[in-house]
Each structure stands twice: as C-alpha cells, then as structure tokens.
Amino acid sequence: MPKKLTTTLCLMVALMLTAGAHAADRLKLSSTTSTDNTGLLVYILPKFTAQTGIRVDVIAVGTGKALKLAENGDVDVTLVHAPSREKSFVEAGFGVNHRTVMANYFIIVGPEADRAGVGKSGSAEQAFEYIAKMQVPFVSRGDDSGTHTKEQNIWKAIMGGVPQGKNWYLESGKGMGETLTIADEKHGYTLSDSGTYLKYSDKVDLKILFSRHSDLLYNPYGIIAVNPARHPHVNYIGAIQLIGFLTSPEGQKLIGDFKDKLGNQLFEPLAVPRG
C-alpha cells in the first residue's frame, strides 16, 4: 500500500511541476471585461504572438482592479478606458509609455417604447434629465469602471451628484454585458460603450436611443506599461513591444478592421496620426 501511495504522490508532484513549465516569453496584460468581451483581444493578440513569439496572458477584470494589478506589479501592462484614472496612474509613477490606442463612444440604450423620450433629446445631459424626470429604471455599472465614471460625470453635471438611493436608480456592480441584461429585464435605460452593446444586440431588446458623438460620451482606450523602476521583475521590453504593435500602422489597421458579426466597426484607431 505505501509503495502505491509513493508512486501516486510522485506522479502528482510531477504533474504539478509541469503545470508551470512554460518557458516561452510571456506577457501579462490586465484589461477590462468590456474590452475582452468584444473579442478584439482574442482577434488581435495571436497576430502579435506570431510576430514576436510573446504569449500574452489576458486578465480581464474591472477597471479598478486592472489598474490595481498594474500598480502592484502583478501584470506587465494594462489596457483600460478611463482617461482621468490613467492620468493619475501615470502621474503617481505607476506606469510609463502611455499611448492612446483607440476609441469609441458611449451610447444611451433603452427600451423601444422609450417612455422618457431619450430618443428625442439633444444632448446626453438632456437625456439623463428626461430619465430622472420620468423616474424610469436606469441601471448603473456601480463598479468604479470607466463607464461608471462617465455616467457619474453626467449626473454630476445636471444635478450635482448621482441619484443614489432613488428607487429607479439601480446599481448592478457588474460588467457591461450583465448590466445590459439587467436593463433589458427591467425595461430600463443604461449607458453603454458601443462595442459591448453591439456584441449584445442579439441578446437584449434594448435599442440605441442616443448616439450623438460628444466630448462627454467620448471613450478612449489607453495602454500603459508598468513602471519597471518600481517593479524590476516586469517584462518591460515585452510590454513596449505590445504597445508598439498596437500603435503601429499594421496594428491600428487590424483594430479598424475588427468588426462584429453584423459588420459594425467597434473601435476607431487613434494612435497613428493621419497623413
């Protein structure tokens, strides 16, 4: 009996050790769930791997956590869409080589019936005013994400603060996809990035009610390498190679060519200035 046990034990330990035996160059990228859910990373990163031989491990979490992981040096590079937080991140010395990679716009989606009349509003602020006036359900991300911050800014602009505690204001604390699902269930409205909405358009009955491009709804994505002076162990060169790839004419073309199954372009490449 003990011999069998020893053999089993040795096999188990061997199995366990082989688990971490990936010798190839690896890069850890933290990104947001909404970015990951659009499918862009799954589409574009293998091309980066083919060119450089670097395998990219994507850890998709909320914006706050993505930045925290980068701050702690648990990842090598981060790709988020929260400009003010990215700025603070770099200013605090946590990251270097910040580049704006791409952008899309936030849209306000809601039920086709549109009781609040958002479809007729002239601005995002006005749309939110209509929602507050009619007290129709509005689902907030409530999770400190880039989308959540944007949404909060609009509420602050029109009423000095978020309508927290109102029974029509629902904070999901979840990712964009799930928040859209909740809004759909409640026949309510929500602020969404266009990429995630287009991905979910066949799963929810929500319609795009406001999609005018304005500064307030602008949603740029930035990539930042973790500061190697603070965390000498990070794969800094790999991070710079990824930033280089995504901001190269080739990478930017790939981003621009990325479409959802209906043929909609999800992101506008921004890194390479037009000639």
Next chain:
Amino acid sequence: MDYIIDAFLGAFWLILSLDREIFSIALLSLRVAGIATVFATLIGVPLAYVIATRDFPGKRTVLTIFNTLMAVPTVLVGLFCYAFFSRRGPLGFLDLLFTPTGMVIGDLILALPLIVALTIAAVNAVDPRARLTALALGATSRQTSWTILLDARYALMAAILNGFGRVVAEVGAAMMLGGNIRGYTRTLTTAVALETSKGEFAFAMALGLILLTLALIVNLLLRRLQEV
C-alpha cells in the same frame, strides 16, 4: 427554458466533438482540484487522526476552528492568498499569482479544513474498542492508526470526495488566483462565470454539465477503488 435544452444538446456536442479548448479547460479543472485534494488528504488525514485520538489543551477550540473554516467563502480565501502572492506581498517573488500552482494552493486551503473536520468525525465514529484491541494484540501505533483508518474508510472516502467536490466546483479562489487566463488558468468554473457574464447562458450551462459529468466519473472511479 429553451436555453436549458440548448445546454444539454450543447454539452453533448461539445464532448462528442472533443473540442480542444474544452478538453484542456476540463483537464485543468481536474488537475488543479485533484492535486489540491491529494495534498489536502496527505496532510489532513494524519493531522485529523492525531487530533481525534489525542487529548490536549485547546482541543475543542481547534475542532471549532476547523469546523468554522469549512464554511469560509472561496473568494475570501482567494483574497487572502492574493495578499500573499501579489508582487507587493511577502511571497511575491515566488511568482505564484495567475498560475495553476497558485490555484492549487488556494484550493488546498479550501479542502484541508473540510477533510480534517470530516476525518475527525470519521475516526471518532470508529468503535473505541478497535484501537484497544489492536494495541492489545501488539500493534505498533502506526499499524493501529492504519487499522482505525481502514475501519473508517467509507466515511474517510466521503470526506475526501467532499473535499474534492468543494474545490472542483469553486469559482472565487480560482478566479482571483488564476485570473481566468485563456489557455492557461481557465477552468470549467471560471469559464462558466465568464460565459454567463457574456450572456452565453446555454454555453455556460453546457460547461457546467460537463463539470458535473466529470465529478460523477471521479466519484464512480473512487467507489470502485473503495470496493477493492
């Protein structure tokens, strides 16, 4: 309702088509949970035996602690381990975060209290006369402990299966410590969480059914082992 039917069909098709990605995800689930359970058993059973058969000051407190730890939320264990494994933490230099090894350690912490607490109960359920008889017949303490554990083997197996069940089905620690990285630390449970968050309910359910099937197979195999 139709997505439940889709799920069953989906699971059937996924298994039949031997989809490579599903296969590697399932294999990782088994590997991580399996290794964690093995180590939890190797550490936990002797520990439990010692606690059960010896009297020492604070024994009741120790029992209470293990019993309480059985109910610790998986995400809490994940957070706790993250504090240690993060680069900012004391064990950061071991590079355990976002690796299967890190996940195994998290699962070990989850399975251990369960196996210990249930093994203590199993050992205590054995007729106390068995131990005295063994000693009277001249058995060494090692032989005695084997006799007791063999006597308690059904309850012992239940304890181990319970431990395995707890860790193969958990999401909190696996997500936190593994990061759900595609092709590396994605298990069936973290994949279910991901697909659910994407609204792919049928696919998520199909993955869940595959997990249940695997758990069933493990149970059947171990039951055969027990009958040997």
